[in-house]
Structures are given as C-alpha cells and as structure tokens.
Amino acid sequence: MKYIPEPFKIKMVEPIRITTEQERREKIAAAHYNGFSLRAEDVYIDMQTDSGTGAMSDSQWAAMLRGDESYSGGRSYYELLETAQEIFGYEWIQPVHQGRAAEKVLFPVMIEKPGQYVIANTFFDTTRAHVTLAGGHPIDCVCPEGLDSEHEAPFKGNMDLPSLERVIAEKGVENVAGIVMTITNNSVGGQPVSMENMAATSAIAARHKIPLVIDAARFAENAFFIKEREAGYADKSTQEITHEFFGYADIFTMSAKKDAITNMGGLLGVREEGEHVPDVKSLVIAGEGYVTYGGLAGRDLAALAVGLREGLNEDYLRYRVGQARYLGERLDEYGIPYQKPAGGHAVFVDAGRMLPHIPWYQYPGHALSVELYIEAGVRSCDIGSYLMDRDPETGKQQQAPLEFTRLAIPRRVYTQAHLDVIAEALGEIKQRADQVKGYEITWEPKVLRHFTSKLRPAELRPVD
Numbered sequence: 064m065k066y067i068p069e070p071f072k073i074k075m076v077e078p079i080r081i082t083t084e085q086e087r088r089e090k091i092a093a094a095h096y097n098g099f100s101l102r103a104e105d106v107y108i109d110m111q112t113d114s115g116t117g118a119m120s121d122s123q124w125a126a127m128l129r130g131d132e133s134y135s136g137g138r139s140y141y142e143l144l145e146t147a148q149e150i151f152g153y154e155w156i157q158p159v160h161q162g163r164a165a166e167k168v169l170f171p172v173m174i175e176k177p178g179q180y181v182i183a184n185t186f187f188d189t190t191r192a193h194v195t196l197a198g199g200h201p202i203d204c205v206c207p208e209g210l211d212s213e214h215e216a217p218f219k220g221n222m223d224l225p226s227l228e229r230v231i232a233e234k235g236v237e238n239v240a241g242i243v244m245t246i247t248n249n250s251v252g253g254q255p256v257s258m259e260n261m262a263a264t265s266a267i268a269a270r271h272k273i274p275l276v277i278d279a280a281r282f283a284e285n286a287f288f289i290k291e292r293e294a295g296y297a298d299k300s301t302q303e304i305t306h307e308f309f310g311y312a313d314i315f316t317m318s319a320k321k322d323a324i325t326n327m328g329g330l331l332g333v334r335e336e337g338e339h340v341p342d343v344k345s346l347v348i349a350g351e352g353y354v355t356y357g358g359l360a361g362r363d364l365a366a367l368a369v370g371l372r373e374g375l376n377e378d379y380l381r382y383r384v385g386q387a388r389y390l391g392e393r394l395d396e397y398g399i400p401y402q403k404p405a406g407g408h409a410v411f412v413d414a415g416r417m418l419p420h421i422p423w424y425q426y427p428g429h430a431l432s433v434e435l436y437i438e439a440g441v442r443s444c445d446i447g448s449y450l451m452d453r454d455p456e457t458g459k460q461q462q463a464p465l466e467f468t469r470l471a472i473p474r475r476v477y478t479q480a481h482l483d484v485i486a487e488a489l490g491e492i493k494q495r496a497d498q499v500k501g502y503e504i505t506w507e508p509k510v511l512r513h514f515t516s517k518l519r520p521a522e523l524r525p526v527d
C-alpha cells in the first residue's frame with residue numbers, strides 16, 4: 064500500500080489567508096528579507112519549524128481542563144512523573160518550560176571545570192550555546208555519511224565512534240565533562256541514531272566514566288526509525304525500543320515541543336538520582352519555578368503527559384515519518400536535491416546544489432527560502448552559512464558544511480495537499496533557478512544572527 068493512512072480527522076479548522084505574489088514581494092521586502100520578521104498571518108504554509116507548532120488532540124485539550132494548578136505537589140505533576148518514569152525508566156523527572164531550560168540547569172552542574180569538553184553526534188544550537196555559556200567547549204563527531212546529502216544510509220545521525228575515541232584520548236578523559244547523543248540528529252537533517260551506535264557510545268562512555276546525555280526532542284521518531292530500519296527491532300514496540308535506548312544513557316534533556324506534541328514544555332530526566340541532582344534542583348527553583356511545576360502551568364503538565372504517549376503511537380509515527388518521506392518523493396519527481404533519505408521531522412533541500420551559482424557567503428539556503436515564500440507563501444528557513452555566526456575572534460564569516468533550506472513539518476497540522484503545493488512551488492523555482500539571487504546582510508547582531516538580521520538581494524562580490 065503506497066498511501067499513508069492519516070490516523071485522525073479534523074474537528075476544528077483554522078483558516079489561513081491566501082496572499083498574492085505581489086503582496087508577498089512587499090511583505091518580505093518590508094521584513095528585510097528575514098522570514099522571522101514576517102507576520103505569521105502573511106504565511107500560507109508554515110514550515111519554519113516543527114517546534115511547538117503541532118496540533119493537540121481532543122484528549123490533550125480535555126486533560127488541560129483537568130490540570131491541577133497547585134503550587135507544589137499537584138496531581139498533574141504526579142501524572143506526568145509516572146508517565147515519564149514508565150516510558151523512559153528514569154528515576155527523577157523534572158518538568159521545565161522548554162528544552163533549553165533543561166540545558167541551562169544541567170550543563171553548569173555537569174561541567175565542573177571551565178574549559179572541559181562536551182562531545183556530541185551533533186549539537187543543536189541552544190545545546191551548543193549552553194555548553195559554551197557554562198564554560199565548556201562543544202565538539203561535534205557525526206559519522207561521515209551524515210555530511211554527504213546524496214549518500215543514502217539508514218542511520219546518518221550516528222556518532223562517529225573513532226572520532227569520539229580520538230577526541231577523548233587527545234583531550235584527556237579528565238577534560239571531558241560529558242557526551243551528548245541528539246536523537247534524531249536535528250542539525251544533519253533529522254537523521255536517526257541506531258541502537259547499535261547508542262550501545263557502542265554508551266560502552267565508551269562507561270569505560271571512561273563520562274556521563275552520557277540524550278538530547279531527546281525527537282525520541283519517538285528515532286524509535287520508529289529503529290523499528291523500521293534496524294535488524295531485530297521490527298517486532299518491538301516503539302515504547303520498548305525507547306526504554307532500551309534510554310537505558311544506555313544517564314541523563315536526558317527534552318524539548319516537549321517536538322515529539323511530545325505540546326505547544327510549550329520540556330523535561331529533564333536522571334536515571335539514578337545522584338549527587339548532582341540537588342544542585343540542579345536549586346537552579347530549577349531559582350530559574351524555572353518550584354520542582355513540581357518547573358515553569359509550566361498545571362494544564363501544560365497534563366497535556367504533556369498525554370502527548371508523550373500519543374507521540375509514541377505507531378499509527379501516528381508511521382503517518383508522521385511518512386509525511387516527510389512523501390514530500391521527499393514529490394521532490395524527487397521534480398529533481399530537487401535534498402538530504403537523503405528524508406528525515407523524521409523535516410526535508411532538508413540541498414540549496415547549495417540547487418543554486419550552484421550563489422556562493423556560500425551569499426547564502427543559497429536563505430535565498431531559496433525567500434524565493435519559496437515569494438512563489439507560494441511557504442515559510443522555511445536556512446540551515447547553512449547564514450545560520451552560522453561570524454567567528455567571534457576574527458569576525459570572519461564561517462562556511463557551513465552544507466547549504467540547506469529546511470522544510471520542517473508541524474505535527475498533525477498540514478495535509479498531503481499542502482505538501483503537494485510545496486513540491487510544485489520548488490519545481491517552479493527550479494525552472495528559473497539561475498535567476499535567483501543571493502543575499503547580503505545589511506545589519507546583524509553579535510550572536511544568533513539569523514533570527515534578527517536584515518538582508519537585501521546581492522550582486523556577486525567576493526567574501527568579506
């Protein structure tokens with residue numbers, strides 16, 4: 064059967080305004096060619112992120128009405144605690160307002176001496192930022208296939224084990240504060256990590272007594288990929304796979320805005336409540352709120368507990384990863400290059416290959432993103448050299464390994480017909496690809512520039 068069954072029907076609709084191309088040209092120019100500065104109501108299909116943009120189910124909305132708003136020890140907290148303990152098998156579960164809040168309270172405690180290293184398959188931007196803010200040095204060790212968009216492999220998000228061993232040996236075990244496994248590996252295109260790779264990473268971490276942390280935003284999509292692609296897992300449930308996978312780590316941080324299908328929320332989990340937990344709790348109380356609410360309303364905790372289970376539902380996951388795969392297949396029909404195979408939450412179009420006349424320092428990924436908005440009102444974002452901040456020491460632009468335009472798919476929000484529009488629009492752009500211009504920045508902040516910079520279309524010029 065080729066079609067993907069969508070395991071829900073629509074009970075409530077949110078109208079979206081259809082704009083004209085002329086209107087979109089004006090809106091994006093007024094936004095200084097930065098998609099983040101657009102008003103969402105001027106966007107037709109919003110593929111900017113899958114974070115916090117999912118549609119909650121009727122069960123989640125019903126649970127919200129029953130949320131317990133007690134300051135401490137609320138029922139909604141205990142329901143969330145028991146659900147998360149069962150799913151992940153961890154002793155201590157801390158709700159926080161979103162994923163980065165978990166990072167903010169964990170890394171200052173985990174990094175005991177300034178200058179220590181933390182090694183990941185690939186850090187997500189906020190995780191990298193919190194390692195740096197806590198005085199640590201983040202190092203990425205993704206497997207080589209992860210950086211080759213044309214190379215099809217089942218687990219392109221894996222840790223490169225030889226590099227991990229080499230970095231530990233080079234830096235010295237005492238200088239490595241932790242290892243992070245991001246599932247799925249967001250920055251290389253939502254690519255999964257295999258159970259085998261997780262087990263091997265865990266063995267290395269255990270041998271050196273280095274704590275292993277899962278950055279677990281897309282834990283359920285990763286479990287479903289293991290079920291589909293890894294020998295020996297076809298008959299295991301995504302719940303069983305999740306339990307086994309988390310058994311290899313010591314700690315997890317999680318943005319619940321992804322696979323737990325809430326609009327706001329996060330978790331921190333610790334497998335065995337050890338000596339560092341009281342310090343983390345102090346940071347939670349100082350920065351987030353008392354430990355049984357962690358910066359969330361009781362109703363948010365309730366929706367999160369339901370979302371954790373819905374996120375693991377296999378009919379849902381088949382549809383979910385099926386949507387990204389479907390969009391990829393439509394792009395194949397138009398000969399649009401993308402990171403293959405399609406990821407769990409997004410399709411990463413290889414703008415560097417699609418717009419080869421635009422040099423990296425005029426941001427092909429961003430240029431394609433602007434063009435797609437003008438063509439069809441679709442908002443996407445650059446995951447390439449525009450996203451990279453300047454080198455803090457030299458002030459020079461840094462080149463990303465790949466120039467992507469990311470099409471992130473919100474959960475349970477868009478239909479297959481919406482995806483068809485996106486594929487067709489990219490097909491149109493391909494016809495006139497050689498006329499698409501690059502961009503230059505007219506104003507940028509010191510860090511995280513892609514959110515707030517101002518840009519303009521650029522003539523070809525050398526790099527500065």
Ligand SMILES: *Cc1c(COP(=O)(O)O)cnc(C)c1O
Pocket residue numbers: 114161162163164187189190245246249278280317318319320321328329
């Ligand atoms: C989104 C995300 C985060 C940060 O979570 P927020 O909820 O946005 O703060 C961390 N790691 C990964 C892999 C993510 O995708």
